[in-house]
Amino acid sequence: MKNAFSYIASVIASVLLVFCILASVISVIGYTSVNEKKFKSIAASEHIDEKVCSELGRYFKERSSASGIPAEVYMNAIDSEYVSGIVDQKIDNGFHCLRGGNQSIDLSNAELDASIERFFNDYADSINYEKDEKFAKKVDAAKKNAYRVISEFSDVYKFGALEEHGVLSKVSKLYTKLDVIMTGSVAASVVLVIILLLLNLSSKSATLYWTGVSSLIAGIIGLAPTAYLLATDYFSSFSIKQPQIFTAYTSTLTMLTKTFMFASVGAAAAGIVLIIVYIIIKPKNKASAA
Amino acid sequence: MSNKKRSDLLPHLAAPFIIAALCISVIAVAMIKPYDKLKMYAGIAFMDKLKTDPEGSSGLVIRENEIITEHNGETSETGEVIRPKFGELYAVIKCSAFDVDVPVYWGSKAELLEKGACQSSGSAVVGSDGNAVISAHVDTFFADMDNLKKDDVITVNTNYGEFTYKVSELISFKSTDRKYIVPSEKTKLTLYTCKKDVLGSSDQRIGVICEPVGSAFYTDVKEAE
Numbered sequence: 024m025k026n027a028f029s030y031i032a033s034v035i036a037s038v039l040l041v042f043c044i045l046a047s048v049i050s051v052i053g054y055t056s057v058n059e060k061k062f063k064s065i066a067a068s069e070h071i072d073e074k075v076c077s078e079l080g081r082y083f084k085e086r087s088s089a090s091g092i093p094a095e096v097y098m099n100a101i102d103s104e105y106v107s108g109i110v111d112q113k114i115d116n117g118f119h120c121l122r123g124g125n126q127s128i129d130l131s132n133a134e135l136d137a138s139i140e141r142f143f144n145d146y147a148d149s150i151n152y153e154k155d156e157k158f159a160k161k162v163d164a165a166k167k168n169a170y171r172v173i174s175e176f177s178d179v180y181k182f183g184a185l186e187e188h189g190v191l192s193k194v195s196k197l198y199t200k201l202d203v204i205m206t207g208s209v210a211a212s213v214v215l216v217i218i219l220l221l222l223n224l225s226s227k228s229a230t231l232y233w234t235g236v237s238s239l240i241a242g243i244i245g246l247a248p249t250a251y252l253l254a255t256d257y258f259s260s261f262s263i264k265q266p267q268i269f270t271a272y273t274s275t276l277t278m279l280t281k282t283f284m285f286a287s288v289g290a291a292a293a294g295i296v297l298i299i300v301y302i303i304i305k306p307k308n309k310a311s312a313a
Numbered sequence: 314m315s316n317k318k319r320s321d322l323l324p325h326l327a328a329p330f331i332i333a334a335l336c337i338s339v340i341a342v343a344m345i346k347p348y349d350k351l352k353m354y355a356g357i358a359f360m361d362k363l364k365t366d367p368e369g370s371s372g373l374v375i376r377e378n379e380i381i382t383e384h385n386g387e388t389s390e391t392g393e394v395i396r397p398k399f400g401e402l403y404a405v406i407k408c409s410a411f412d413v414d415v416p417v418y419w420g421s422k423a424e425l426l427e428k429g430a431c432q433s434s435g436s437a438v439v440g441s442d443g444n445a446v447i448s449a450h451v452d453t454f455f456a457d458m459d460n461l462k463k464d465d466v467i468t469v470n471t472n473y474g475e476f477t478y479k480v481s482e483l484i485s486f487k488s489t490d491r492k493y494i495v496p497s498e499k500t501k502l503t504l505y506t507c508k509k510d511v512l513g514s515s516d517q518r519i520g521v522i523c524e525p526v527g528s529a530f531y532t533d534v535k536e537a538e
Contacts, residue, residue, distance in 0.1 A: 030324055034331055041336045188413040188454075190354050236329045240336060 032222050033233050040215040040237035045245060046208035048286045054201045056282055059118040063111050065274050066179065072107035074267040075176050079106070082172060090165075096142045097169055100135035109177040117182030120191050121198045130170045139165050179271035228304045235297025242291025249284035253277070350412065353456040357413060373424055376401040380416075382470045384531055392530025394440040395473045400425060404432075404439055406447070406504075408467045410460040417447055417469070430454050430504075436496065439469045440476050440528060444497040447504050448520075455506035461521050467502065474530040478502045478523035485519050493522065500525055 066072070079101060083094035112128045119126045143162045147154055175183070185191045197204075216234055223229035252258070258276050263269040376398065382405055397403035397419035404417035416429035417439075425431045430449035437443030449455040461467075465480040484493055484505070493503055505520025 030328075034328060034335075037328070037332050038335045038339075041332065042339075184357065185354070188357050188416070190357060190413055193412060194354075232325065233328075236332060240329060240333045243333070244336060244340065 037237045041241045043212040044241035050205035072103040075106045100138040113178045231301040235294045239294025242287045245287030356453040380405045386533035388529035394438045404471045411457045415454045446494045451506040477527035481524045482522040
């Protein structure tokens with residue numbers, strides 16, 4: 024150790040480098056994995072459309088005693104393909120909102136409209152009910168309610184609730200800056216490595232040591248919580264009542280956690296390699312490190 | 314091992330532990346606020362909108378209304394309020410100290426408290442004379458209550474007008490103490506929630522009393538009706 028200043032400065036630079044590496048990893052994962060393509064692929068691979076259909080069937084069946092409309096009136100016109108389209112539209116719209124935009128969602132289902140109309144007409148005919156304006160309003164209300172329920176159940180990532188309460192606009196501020204954060208943190212990491220190099224000019228190989236230590240610690244900091252979350256199956260303990268929302272959230276969180284864990288393992292491995300290289304190189308330099 | 318080598322080795326062995334300790338300490342401190350925010354967002358997002366059967370056995374009918382939050386038409390300082398029905402979404406609270414816009418339901422019930430803030434049906438309708446008392450859960454819609462400061466501006470949008478208040482007093486009281494939530498002759502807005510307590514629900518309530526600073530009744534909306 025030539026002087027205390029270079030050591031303390033290297034420690035501080037290494038601490039900052041740890042945060043920059045973590046920020047780089049998180050922002051890269053956020054940039055590459057938090058998008059509509061990934062979310063839709065999770066929804067497809069987890070067969071979320073089938074879960075939505077099953078929950079819709081259960082809901083309409085439960086409601087049938089109060090509404091008098093049998094679940095089949097709705098469910099004969101709703102299939103996985105239709106629901107899958109709505110789920111995808113909801114995801115697309117959620118990410119549009121995150122980017123500051125908005126797009127309309129097409130819920131229309133001619134078969135569903137016809138099924139509801141047929142049921143009301145048959146019922147009115149069976150009791151000789153006059154099909155007046157009030158009748159038309161009731162049919163319209165039943166259709167609107169059906170689409171509202173389908174829309175709610177298909178919003179498996181709860182973008183609607185998040186938007187309604189102004190949460191999405193807050194998250195949007197961060198999400199739209201992910202590329203800037205990613206570039207900034209990678210650039211800051213490079214700058215910090217250069218600073219470490221300048222601080223250890225008398226023994227340039229020591230830069231490998233400090234960079235390696237930072238990378239190793241960043242890896243461990245990322246690895247420890249993610250390994251815990253995955254080993255304890257933490258996300259399964261979430262108390263989300265609707266199965267399609269539970270599956271969507273837990274699958275996405277598991278995917279992100281696994282990605283972060285692998286990236287952390289990579290960072291830790293890179294750190295170990297750098298430290299080993301430093302140990303191998305160091306004896307060749309006569310000057311002491313740091 | 315020579316003394317020189319030993320003196321070199323020790324700082325190098327200590328460095329990873331020092332760096333790790335510093336980083337973990339910084340992360341632990343820095344994560345407190347984001348963790349609370351995340352908990353609040355998750356609480357709001359995961360509230361199941363369809364959990365309460367609108368015509369179910371509880372008899373509670375929840376009415377979700379579109380609240381006018383931006384109005385460009387004619388307004389008047391005086392006007393008439395529209396008394397909402399029990400379980401009706403009738404107002405939205407906006408405030409720079411709050412991270413979310415808070416929907417206000419008329420009436421107080423557990424199901425309504427899961428969907429937003431609740432206004433006691435015994436209190437004054439926003440825009441009318443008296444004490445308008447609104448409460449919400451501290452882990453969701455009123456999570457930022459302790460961010461409110463004196464003179465902060467709070468806007469309450471309804472479908473009959475927009476009402477602006479200024480925080481005049483920060484309050485703290487026991488759940489059994491009703492002095493702040495009882496009807497009053499003075500026109501004011503009282504917002505309150507439970508005090509955050511790591512050991513569970515708290516007997517203490519915290520909140521704010523706000524005095525009205527502006528009323529804008531929508532005259533054209535009323536005419537249209």
